[in-house]
Amino acid sequence: MSLLTAREVSKRYGPVVALRSATLVVEPGEVHALLGANGAGKSTLVKVLTGVIRSDGGTILVNGEASSVSSPAQAARIGLAPVFQDPALVPDLTIEQNLRLTRTPVDEVRRHLRELDLDVDFGAQTMDVPLPLLRMIDLARALARNPELLILDEITAALPADLAERVFAVMSRQKESGRSTLFITHRLREVIAHCDRATVLRDGGDVGTLVPQEGGEEKIVEFMLGEEVARAAGSAEATPPRERIELAEGGPTALEVRSLEVGETLTDVSFALHPGEILGIAALEAQGQDALFDVLAGQQRPTSGEVLVRGEQLRARHPYDAIRAGVVLVPADRLQALLPQRSIAENIAAPRFNSLRRWGPVGIREERRRVRRAIEALSIDTRAQRQVRRLSGGNQQKVTIARWLANGFQTLLCFDPTRGIDVGTKRQIYALLRELASDGAAVLLFTSELAEIPLVCDRVVCLYGGRVTAQLDAAGADEATLLRAMHGLEREAAA
Amino acid sequence: MSTVAAERGRARIHWGRLARRHAWTAGVYVLLVGLILYWRTIPAQWGTFDVQSLAIDALPFAFAAMAQAVVIISGGIDLSIGSMMGLVNVVSAKYMFDATTAQPVSFREAIVLALVLIGGAALAGALTGLIITVTKVADIIVTLAMLFVWGGAALAVMQIPGGGTPLEFSKLAIGYTLTPWLPSGLVILAAVILLVWIPIRRRRPGLALYAIGSSRNASFLAGISVARTRIGAYALGSALAGMGGLALTATSGIGDALSGQYYTLNSVAAVVLGGVALVGGVGGLIGPVAAAFVLTLVKSIMILKGVDQNWAQVIQGTLIVLVVMIGGLALRQRGKNL
Numbered sequence: 001m002s003l004l005t006a007r008e009v010s011k012r013y014g015p016v017v018a019l020r021s022a023t024l025v026v027e028p029g030e031v032h033a034l035l036g037a038n039g040a041g042k043s044t045l046v047k048v049l050t051g052v053i054r055s056d057g058g059t060i061l062v063n064g065e066a067s068s069v070s071s072p073a074q075a076a077r078i079g080l081a082p083v084f085q086d087p088a089l090v091p092d093l094t095i096e097q098n099l100r101l102t103r104t105p106v107d108e109v110r111r112h113l114r115e116l117d118l119d120v121d122f123g124a125q126t127m128d129v130p131l132p133l134l135r136m137i138d139l140a141r142a143l144a145r146n147p148e149l150l151i152l153d154e155i156t157a158a159l160p161a162d163l164a165e166r167v168f169a170v171m172s173r174q175k176e177s178g179r180s181t182l183f184i185t186h187r188l189r190e191v192i193a194h195c196d197r198a199t200v201l202r203d204g205g206d207v208g209t210l211v212p213q214e215g216g217e218e219k220i221v222e223f224m225l226g227e228e229v230a231r232a233a234g235s236a237e238a239t240p241p242r243e244r245i246e247l248a249e250g251g252p253t254a255l256e257v258r259s260l261e262v263g264e265t266l267t268d269v270s271f272a273l274h275p276g277e278i279l280g281i282a283a284l285e286a287q288g289q290d291a292l293f294d295v296l297a298g299q300q301r302p303t304s305g306e307v308l309v310r311g312e313q314l315r316a317r318h319p320y321d322a323i324r325a326g327v328v329l330v331p332a333d334r335l336q337a338l339l340p341q342r343s344i345a346e347n348i349a350a351p352r353f354n355s356l357r358r359w360g361p362v363g364i365r366e367e368r369r370r371v372r373r374a375i376e377a378l379s380i381d382t383r384a385q386r387q388v389r390r391l392s393g394g395n396q397q398k399v400t401i402a403r404w405l406a407n408g409f410q411t412l413l414c415f416d417p418t419r420g421i422d423v424g425t426k427r428q429i430y431a432l433l434r435e436l437a438s439d440g441a442a443v444l445l446f447t448s449e450l451a452e453i454p455l456v457c458d459r460v461v462c463l464y465g466g467r468v469t470a471q472l473d474a475a476g477a478d479e480a481t482l483l484r485a486m487h488g489l490e491r492e493a494a495a
Numbered sequence: 496m497s498t499v500a501a502e503r504g505r506a507r508i509h510w511g512r513l514a515r516r517h518a519w520t521a522g523v524y525v526l527l528v529g530l531i532l533y534w535r536t537i538p539a540q541w542g543t544f545d546v547q548s549l550a551i552d553a554l555p556f557a558f559a560a561m562a563q564a565v566v567i568i569s570g571g572i573d574l575s576i577g578s579m580m581g582l583v584n585v586v587s588a589k590y591m592f593d594a595t596t597a598q599p600v601s602f603r604e605a606i607v608l609a610l611v612l613i614g615g616a617a618l619a620g621a622l623t624g625l626i627i628t629v630t631k632v633a634d635i636i637v638t639l640a641m642l643f644v645w646g647g648a649a650l651a652v653m654q655i656p657g658g659g660t661p662l663e664f665s666k667l668a669i670g671y672t673l674t675p676w677l678p679s680g681l682v683i684l685a686a687v688i689l690l691v692w693i694p695i696r697r698r699r700p701g702l703a704l705y706a707i708g709s710s711r712n713a714s715f716l717a718g719i720s721v722a723r724t725r726i727g728a729y730a731l732g733s734a735l736a737g738m739g740g741l742a743l744t745a746t747s748g749i750g751d752a753l754s755g756q757y758y759t760l761n762s763v764a765a766v767v768l769g770g771v772a773l774v775g776g777v778g779g780l781i782g783p784v785a786a787a788f789v790l791t792l793v794k795s796i797m798i799l800k801g802v803d804q805n806w807a808q809v810i811q812g813t814l815i816v817l818v819v820m821i822g823g824l825a826l827r828q829r830g831k832n833l
Contacts, residue, residue, distance in 0.1 A: 052716065073718030088716035092709035092776035093702065101702045102717045123509065125516075 001064045003028045003180050004049070004080075004149055009058030010204075011044050013390065018044040019055070020204035026149060029178045031171050033191045033212065036201035036224060036422070042184055043085065045201070046153050049182075050082040051075040063148075081147030083138045085154050091127040095137060098126060108144035109137070116140060116166050132159050139167065150174055151182045156190060157419055157448075160284050168194050186422060188217045200224055221423055252310065254442030255296070255327065255411045260305035262291040266466045269305070273411065273442045278433060280457035280474060281446040282482050288466035289446050293415045296444070297329035298322035309411070323351060326410035332419045334396040340389035344380065345371045347388050348403045374402035378432065394425030401432065411442045418449065430456045450482050462486050519770030519822060520782040526818070527785050530792045537799045543675035550678035551669050551746045553791040555580065557684055558739030559758035560765035560783035561692070562732040567766050569728035570708035570775030571634040575623065575641035576736045576762050581755030582649040583612050583740025588658030588750025602663040609664075613737045619645070620733020624726035642759065649752035656751035660744050668745035680742070684784060687738065692780050695731070704728055708775025764815050765790055770822070790815075 004026040011019040019041045026032045036042045048055045051069035060067055062078050069075045075082065089098045099106050099122075106122070113120050118136055126134065135158055142150055150171075156164040171181045171194060183195055191198055192212045199209045200223040207223050215222075255273040260266055266288040273279045283289045294300035296307060298316030307314045309325045316322040319329070331337050338347050348371045375382060378398045381391065388399060397417055404412060414433070418426045433443050433456060445457060453460050457474035462485035470485035514521075535541045559576055566573040591605045592598075599605070627637045670679045695701045703724045706714040715721050743754050769786035771778030793814060797807040 071718065071720075072716055073720075076718060084716055086712060086716065088713050090706040090709045090713045090717065090776075093705055097702050097705075098717070100699065101706055101714075101719065103699070123512070 002026065002061070003063060004182075005059075005061040006045070006049060007059045007061075009045060009048055009055045009060070011041075011048060011053065011055050017204050019048070021058070022201055022204065022206050024199050024206065025209070026180050026182055027197075028148075028180055029175055030196040031175055031181045031183055031194055033195040033198035034182055034184045034201070035188075035191065035198050035220060040201040040224070040422070041204040042201055043153065044204075046082065046084075046151060046182075046184065049075070050080060050084075050151060076145055076147075079145075079148030080151060081142035081145045081149070082151040083135070083142050083153065083155050085157075087131070087134055088138060089126045089134055092125070094123055094125055095120060095129065096122040099141065102141065104141050104144050109140045112140040112143045113137070116170070132163055135159060136163060136166070139170065143170065147179065149180050149182060151184075153184045154186070156185055156187060164190070188212075188220050188423075191220065192216065224423060253308065254310060255444065256306075256308040256311075257292075257296075258306040258308065260292070260295065260307070261303045262288070262295060262300065262466075263303055264466070265291040266295075266302075269463070269466070269468055271461050271468065271471065273444055275410070275440050275442050276437050277459070278437050278443040278445055278457045280453045280460035280477075281444065281463060282450065282453060282460050282477075282486055283446070283463040284486050287463045287486075289415075289463055291466075292463070293329065293331075293413055293444075293446065296322065296327060296413055298327075323409075326408075327413065328404045328407075328409040328411070329413045330397070330400050330404070330415065330417050332416040334393060334400055335389070337400045338388050338396060341387055343386050344375065344382060344388060344391075344399055347399050348374055348406050351403060351407050370406040371402075374406040377405060378402050379428070394421045394429075397421060397429065398425070401429070409441065411444065412436065414443060414445045414447075416446055416448055418447065418452075426452075453477055453482060520779065520785070522822075523769055523782050523785045523789065527789050527792070530789060530796065534792060534796050534799075537796065543671075546676060547669070547671060547678045549788070549792060549795065550680040552795065553788045554668055554680040554684070554746060555739045555742040556758060556761065556765065556787040556791055557784045558687075558735055558742055559762040560769065560787040561687070561780045562735035562739060563762035563766045564769065564771050564778065564780050564783040565704070565735065566634075566728055566732040567763075567771050567773060568708045568775055568778055569704050569725060570711065571627070571725065571728060572638065572763070572773075573620075573623070573729065573732050573736075574635060574638040574759055575645055576732065576739075577755040577757065577759030578642045578644075578646035578649065579616060579619065579733055579736040579755070580740040580743060580758055581752050582645045582652070583616055583737045584743040584754050585649050585653040585658070585750035585752050587612055587741055587744045588660060589653055591661060591664065591744070592657075592659035599659045599661040599664075602661050605661050605664040609741050612741065613734050616737025616740070617730045617734035620736070621726050621730040623733065624729030627729070628722040628725050646752070646756075649755075653750050653752055656749050656754075658750040660748055665745045665748055668742055680746075687735075688780060688784070696779075700724070700727060705776055708777075710776070761790065768815055768818055 002025050004024070006022065006024045008021045008023055009019055010021055022041055022045050024034065024045065034042050034045065044053070047053045049060065049069065051071045051074055054070065060069060062080070067078055069078070069080070072082070089095070090101065093101065096106060099109055113136070116136060116139075118133070120133065120137060129137070135155055139152070139155065152167070155167055159167065168190070171183065174181050183191070185191060195212050197209055198212050198220065200207050200220065202224060210219060210223065212220065252275065253272045254275045257272075258270050260269040269288070269292065271279070281289055281292070291300065295302045298319040298321050301317070307316070309327060314322065314325050314327070316325070322328070329337070339350060345368070349367050378401060380398045380402060381395045388396060391399065401417070412433070418429055421429070430452065433445065437443055447453065454474050454477055460472050460474045460477050460482065461468055462470040462472070462482065464486055472481065472485070538545060559580060562576050563573060587608060590608055591600050593600055623638060623641050626632070627634055630637070666679065667683060668680045671677055672679050672682045695704075703714065703719050704727070706717070706719055707721050707724050711721055739758065740755065744750060747754065765786040766778075766783045767773060768789065769778065769783030771783060790811065793811055794807060797810065802810070
């Protein structure tokens, strides 16, 4: 008997069909991956399974018994323990209070955290605990309920490699004890290495279940994108390596950073970014990249050091100053940059309210023209255009890029722009960045996907402990080299 | 309180954390003590009478502040607190006074009536909460409507101030316990905090109250019934407002349908001054109680000083803005150091 059978589950939000008819079967004692491009319906299916939302149709059987999961609390009672993508710990309570709130046995959580080799201060206020650690506490909390089915919704996206490894260890322990894990991720390598079976969703329906080890990444991508699209994307990737741009020594820089220092987090960071170039930043979690981007985008002031934009010093006191100097930010958290209740067009036009006719009426015709061009350039899915919060993550990210496209810029700061975004949209975004660069823009790109660096970047700067440990040509930066530099082993890497 | 619970199982007490978490409440108490020290120097003969009249003045306000604090911690706001106090005030004054004999009822009957009214107020609050959670209309709009409902009902019950109350009942608020330096009103306040608030605060319903104020989404994902907790918050707030209405009856000896009006917005001021975040999830009841005393004391000091009443209001408002501003700057400073 299957542990979980969800059959023909459907859900629509107004005009947008999130799930057409999805079927998912999880057997006892397996690690099952749930895959799909953004907007394919993964998150919706997980929310239905865990009682966060109610489906419009379909049946759910747990251990052969029909169950209507009507709330997260009820899901927990029948043995489904989710770790959600959104933090499910209340920020103003301490960790210990959070556990009492959910009636979780504290000692059990403590035991699981010890097993995960983590030291957690239970008296600390949740808002003071770093995000990766919170995810692990969330995981320990789910484990403390001894779940039949552990549901991990993109847990590894916010985790550094060493913590991700511990999550995989948890999944195999679940399996050894005859319990199951439903694992949602965008990292196909993780799926191939750790999952027994995978169900792929596309456009709100399931396209099939496969054994990841057999087909490999290509097979999965094929399922996710549909065969034709996969072939097209594959051929795009097969194009010969692009020409290296030759930079004259002492040529103009778009952005230059000189011995930048921010408190304890950044020390003596210097690099230069030239027009037409994509410079990658590679770093493990919390090695100072956040502070670097905050300073460049004008959200934080450095302790010392200089930021030069086209040779002139920029002392940004506010993001507005940076934007005016042509330095604009695409953050990892899309919703941080967007006005979720407003339309796509308004979101794209928002930064323009500051310029041109600041005091007069907004030039509607001109605005519409620019917005339309940007939407077309990025092929944004405009079905749900009245409210940006209804768009999928990938489309939201496109809107944040489109807004700068419509407004003009010289330097684009991208902080992990593809976090939690599907392969297809990811490729589109990378292609777009290359295109922008060849049009003369400078791009500073921090990404947690190391494999993407040689594909997208010209050069790469590695940060470790707030210091630059290596500056490499991206072409020669394979994953092993990068990983060593990111762990502070720069001498060998540079040699 | 939270810290005590958090430290269970480990002997070490984080003094820094303790201080940081309760810094605001401590600050309000320092302000209160400072004001008291200054206040002592003004009248020629400052003594037990002054202390008792401060307690009498501040008692209904303190209840209003607690009522508002509970609702605001849960992420809502209740504009009907003042008119609920007025309604309980007139109903209690009307039925604690036997019009046919022109004599107040017995103390025992008065206590029973008081408990019934507190229960009734809690039900009325639950109704408000139910309307808010079912219709999903904003808290401020529903409670504004309830302000008119309770206010109108109070006037229907008693158009001109009147009624009465047994002396023993009044003494609960205006008398003293053991020593003339300890007004009974303070003892009642302490008892309500210790016997009602602290047990709730320490248990799961109290945690849920803070949780939904802090993040409704996270609370929902954690399996909390957000709707039930919100209804509970309004019920508890309204029960405390009911106690405030009884305090009005006890301290004034009569019922007056308009007597609660003053507390509608002043309760919000006391809550803010008392260190409760208007967005919810942060703060307690002890701070707002102290803030109610601070605001009452500022008013009496100004009367003693002979300051024009209109200017007194300007000064009171300025004080609130200043304190909240200093608090905000302190929080920002802390944010920078992190």
